[in-house]
Every structure is written in C-alpha cells, then in structure tokens.
Amino acid sequence: MVDVRKIRLILDLREAGISNSKVLSALEKIPREKFIPNTFRNQAYENIALPIGEEQTISQPYIVALMTEMLNIEKHHKILELGTGSGYQTCILSLLSRRVYSIERIKKLLIKAENMFNMLKLTNIVTKHGDGNLGWPEQIPFDRIIFTAATKAISENIFNHISNNGIIIAPIISHNSQKLKKFTKKDNEIVEEDIENVLFVPNLSGIQN
Secondary structure, eight states: OOOHHHHHHHHHHHHTTOOOHHHHHHHHHSOGGGGSOGGGGGGTTSSSOEEEETTEEEOOHHHHHHHHHHTTOOTTOEEEEEOOTTSHHHHHHHHHSSEEEEEESBHHHHHHHHHHHHHTTOOSEEEEESOGGGOOGGGOOEEEEEESSBBSOOOHHHHTTEEEEEEEEEEEEETTEEEEEEEEEETTEEEEEEEEEEOOOBOOOSOBO
8 A cells, every 4th residue: 555645755855855766765665653652653754753752752754864865875884873763764774784783772762673673674783772972892994873863072982983985974062053964084084064953862871771
C-alpha cells in the first residue's frame, strides 16, 4: 500500500532543497512511524520533530535529510553517530554507508533502537551504551561523524577521530542560538562552514541506565 503522506513528505523535501536521490530514497525506505510513540504516530510524516521519551526527540525529516546530504556519504564510508536516539537517523545512514557506529548515553533508548535495527534487518550497525563525547577510540579513523544533539564545541578528541578529507556535521550552540555546521578535515586543517539555524536537544555527558 502506497502511503500518500510519505510521498507528499518526499516531495516537500525536494522543494525544500534536498536534491540527493540516494538520501531521499533512504528516507522513503525507512518507516518513520515505527520510531515514534503511538500517541504521535499519526504525525509521523509531518515535517516536524516529535518526542520519543526520556526528554529526547526524533528530528524533523528535513533536518535528517539535510544533515545526511551534507555528509556526502559514499558506500565504502565508516560513520560515527554521537547520539543514537530513536535510531531513525542511524537507519538512514546505514543504507548509505558500509558501517555505522552509534553511541547512546540513555540505555532505554538504545535498547529500543537496537530492537528496530533487528526488526528492519539492518546488519551494518554497531552500537554502544556510552558517553558520545568520548568518541569510539578503538574504531578510529572514521570517514564521517554526525552529532544528533547540540554541543558547545567539538573537542580535539573528536576531531582526532576523523580521517583526512573527512566530514563532521554538528549543531553548535552559540550564545542563545544553534547553528548547523559542517567541518571538513583537509591536510590536518579544519575548514568550517555554516549551514543554517537549527534547534536540537543539548548534548549531555555521562550515561543513564
């Protein structure tokens, strides 16, 4: 059965400037409604962020598509995701890359996300319950890194996780606003680019069981 709401959303994303057909195809394949609590499921294909519990949200589809598109993912890439959340963004990344390593600090959310990965038969996702700010040193280097929560700054530690010509996409907190930024590593220098204003939940340290 064709979901008219999903088709309309994909068309809206195209009109909003998302042009990468692989990214749009990945959003079409992953059932967003499965990641959303029953209370809000009828809004799954509206272009809005929705609560998923534990004071966290699933990002609006446009932001998921934009961040994914800005990563310029190739099929051979290894990706680090800091903040698994619902697992929706993780699934999109998994369809486009070789492997996704995803860290989540809230155990309850991670278990739900892992169940979704199994249900969708996505076998190229590796998860860890931990503090994303510490990164995943054992798996360095990564081709791409994505932050799914707003951070004040990216640490030297995380910059050391990225390979040359690698890209980091992150919402950065500046004064009373947040800006989505793209960082590209070129000859061990970091080139920074502003994308647009956004609103994410804050990136926190530590873990929660």
